Amino acid sequence: MTPRIEVVAVDSLMVRLFDAIDEGNMPWILAASQRLRDAFGQQLIDLVPSYTTLMVQFDLAPGEGRQRILHALEGLRLDAGNSGRRHEIPVWYHASVGPELPVLAARSGLSEAEVIEVHCGRDYPVFALGFAPGFGFMGLVDERLATPRLSTPRKRVAAGSVGIAERQTAAYPAVSPGGWNLIGRTPVRLFDRERDGYSLLQPGDRVRFVAVGHAEFINLGGDDSPLEAQA
């Protein structure tokens, strides 16, 4: 694997490993991320992995940064010991907190129960975090669930909302505007400034959604107030 290195800013370079989104990219991105962190040490300012790339911001002259990247990624191999964490994330799938659940069912010709089963039917790698702190872009969902974003985004989406956009899926860590198709809600706190590492999800982690009933959702601390009403 020969990465391409591109200029992005005075103190940043882009390492491009792949040309297309693929679930198989993430172990390589993780391996590269670890190598780069080790190689740059204190000179690393930030490292942003995403789908096919890693953006490296460093406190070094550009030429030196480039050399260090090349050296770090020489003979890159998959490291069995560093495959990211696997999370099971409980979701209460219901039209009252996921108004597009019936819409997706109608589009796909599946029943709501089948939509849920398909969404819970595989592990999704976390391709990248972005949009908001702790918001993980995951995928790819079964093609039958692929749905374009809402033509008009909602002004307020409740924290924990689980949604689908095209073949990606995600959960909103906090109340925010949002254009994804919502199908349920998780009681799990995705971003917590008191937690070690802050974000439950890290790039390269894998997520399995697990359907829970309303009672368990509430027991786990879920908030079932309607979309717009949540504080």
Added chain:
Amino acid sequence: MSELRIEASTALCQLQDAGRFGVRHLGVTQGGALDWVAMRWANWLLGNALDSAVVEIALGGFSVVAEQDCVLALAGADLDAQVDGQAVAPWTSFNLGKGQRLTLRQPRQGVRAYLAVPGGFVGESVLGSCSTVVREELGGVDGQGRALLKGEVLHAAEAIAGQVGAPNRRSHVPEALRPAYAEKPVLDLVMGAQIGDFGGTSLFEAFNRDWTLDSRADRMGIRLLGPQLVYQGAPMISEGIPLGAVQVPPDGQPIVLLNDRQTIGGYPRLGALTPLALAQLAQCMPGATIRFRAVAQDEAWREQQACLRCWG
């Protein structure tokens, strides 16, 4: 202990420092003073660590009363600052006696002024910084990402034990070292990887025509109006976005992404403005015109190093 009670504030008056680092992979934005050069000068005037927390005041509308005798410093825009009606020159340190009122009224030159106190302002450090990011509810006085509010009391850190005031205070920033806020600044842009994928006359126009700052501007980004740029490359997959990225959405009108930008995105980019260019841009009003100058990464890096040396 210096204490300042806020008598007037706006959503654009916020506690800022150098920003958050090492957390971009979690989707957390950078934040921090938009004009980092002026922030540093404000702190330099009081002998503070250069990245100590300051108040960023955009466009004025900010007023404080001293609860005790204070030493303060102002750098950046000339926002018609006055102490009890007497003009205060920007780029200076000055005393604010107990009961006296400092007011920053409106822009006379530039947009953003930076107010410093000895040791920096006290704020709740969240993820390594007290930079206020309203959208992410991070930073600020209480860590919840709020802009400064009327009635709130600001405290100075005055970090050195037993030391009050600013023993290493300087009276003013030497004239020769003050940034010039040009009428029509030329902003250095480090060319990025998609630069060759802009077609037709786009590249010529990008670097040879005036760009006007749109009123759609905030701490996330500033839209520019001018000739339509045409991207002819392949659609992009979302990737990390550097500070100062000049991205070109399908309407062909560039957006300069600033400190509170989203961390990843998939629009093609001309490249990224240099930190020095960003400091200049932070002082430009909507309606102002700018030009871009293409620079290579190495050249921009050397210029940045030379600039950093002016604080020793």
